[in-house]
Amino acid sequence: MSTTAFPVAEGAAPEGRAMDLLRFATAGSVDDGKSTLIGRLLYDTKSLFTDQLAAVEAVSAARGDEYTNLALLTDGLRAEREQGITIDVAHRYFATPRRKFIIADTPGHIQYTRNMVTGASTADLALILVDARKGLVEQSRRHAFLCSLLRVPHLVLCVNKMDLVDWSQDVFERISDEFTAFAAKLEVPDLTVVPISALHGDNIVTRSEHTPWYEGPSLLHHLERVHIASDRNLVDVRFPVQYVIRPQSTTVTDYRGYAGQVASGVLKPGDEVMVLPSGFTSRIAGIETADGPVAEAFPPMSVTVRLTDEIDISRGDLICRPNNAPAVAQDIEAMICWMDESQPLRPGGKYAIKHTTRSARTVVRGLHYRLDVNSLHRDETATELGLNEIGRVRLRTTVPLLADEYRRNRTTGGFILIDETTNRTVAAGMIVDTN
Incomplete structure (x- = not known):
């Protein structure tokens, strides 16, 4: 990796303190500069290996580019390079002295909406790029709606290629006002x-002298300081059990631990808890991680929980508070993004459903409407959902799901549908109602 040190930001995390992690996704229309922006962030934060940079420089020269095409860092597929577009969801990682980052560079083409949904489903923040010359286009609004549907807490609109409109404040404010009105x-x-100008690096890491009229932060400054701790649900305790640990040892005969990832809430030894779907209650005897016991567990920690009572618990069960439990429901109202190319979703269709650590089978009882994500119009005459289309459906599952509404909890409110004959994931769903 380059030996040039990244400048330590004022107020950086003290040495020894664990930095938090920000997951963010990029979105926007084709050729708005998403891949170039990611490449610029990686380049300016010294997050590239020298051989990576050398390879990109060589490919840029071979293509006849007059500059180092940083978009090639994320447009890794040969088909993408040949077509000059992003197809897959490319994940990249970098860090500054203040925070670690995971980037999902999602496609801009309308036919890859499912990839954008996948990339943004776990994001804390979404970057939507707009070409300053074109202004807001259909895909800009489409991706903003999808980010809203997926409950991405923070949205950043990057008005890119400002250098091509002579850094016009009027152009920037017009696009900003139009997008703000739509977001409302x-x-x-x-x-x-x-x-910003992703190609030249203006307002990416540091404030640009080309925009004296802009009083806000640079992009990286905002990414480093955006507050995400309060985005996590620390009220509703939800701990889906992934695995029951029973050591096969002659020296340890009475150990029983329940491993999983904390979906929400805070768990502490001594807390009274309830196990669903059985409804039995107990208290937490201890919480352990790979590094040893801890005094508390919170999302997204992966831990093993021990209880004071021996209760029959298996994978798919959920630990919560006695007076704050999710719904135990077999009839689910949900928003669905259909991802299967071979066949559409129709009422009567039967699928496997994966919800937290619980698996079941489900049947589509009804399709209420298909949603036009550009106009937000509901087509209540729709009889099916095709590839990349979104609609509201009613599902009936073979066993109860331990679920919350997606707007309250993205983990216990989300699920996927699987075609059992092909084992393909055919849909991503967000629970709207469990009544």
Whole structure:
């Protein structure tokens, strides 16, 4: 890796303190500069190996580019390079002295909406790029709606290629006002707008002298400091059991631990808890990680929980508070993004459903409407959902799901549907109602 040190930001995390992790996704229309922006972030934060940079420089020269094409860092597929577009969801990782980052560079083409949904489903923040010359286009609104539907807490609109409009403040403010008005129709709790040039690095790491009229932060400054700790649900305790640990040892005969990832809430030894679906109650005897016992567990920690009582618990069960439990429901109302190319979703279709650590089978009892994500119009005459289409459905499962509404808990409110004949994931779903 390059030996040039990244400058330590003022107020950086003290040595020895664990840095938090920000997952963010990029979105936008074709050729708005998403891959170039990611490449610029990796380059300017010194997160590239020298051989990576050398390879990109060589490919850029072979293509006849007059500059180092940083978009090639994420457009890794040969088909992408040949077509000049992003197809797959490319994940990249980098860190600054303040925070670690995971980037999902999602496709801009409408036919790859399912990839965008996949990339943004676990994101804390979404970057939506807009070409300053074109302004808002259909895909800009589409991706903003999808981010709202997926409950991405923070949204950043990057008005890119400002250098091609002579750094016009009027152009920036017009696009900003138009997008802000559209976002007001959606549920967007936090919106920031930044004028940038991903190609030249303006307002990416440091403030640009080309935008003296812009008083906000640079993009990296905002990414480092956006507050995400309060986005986690620390009220509703939800611990889906992934694995029951019973050591096969002659020296340890009475150990029984329940391993999994904390979906929400805070668990502490001594807390009274309830196990679903049985409804039995107990208390937490201890919480352990790979590094030893801990005094508390919170999302997204992976831990092993021990209880004071021996209760019949298996994979798919859920530990919660006695007076704060999720719904135990077999009839589910959900928003579905259909991802299967070979066949559409129709009422009567039967699938496997994967919800947290619980698996079941389900049948589509009804399709209420298909949603036009550009106009937000509901087509209540729709009889099926095709590839990349979104609609509201009613499902009936063979066993009860231990579920919350997606707006309350993204983990216990989300699920996937699987075609059992092909084992392909055919849909991603967000629970709207469990009544």
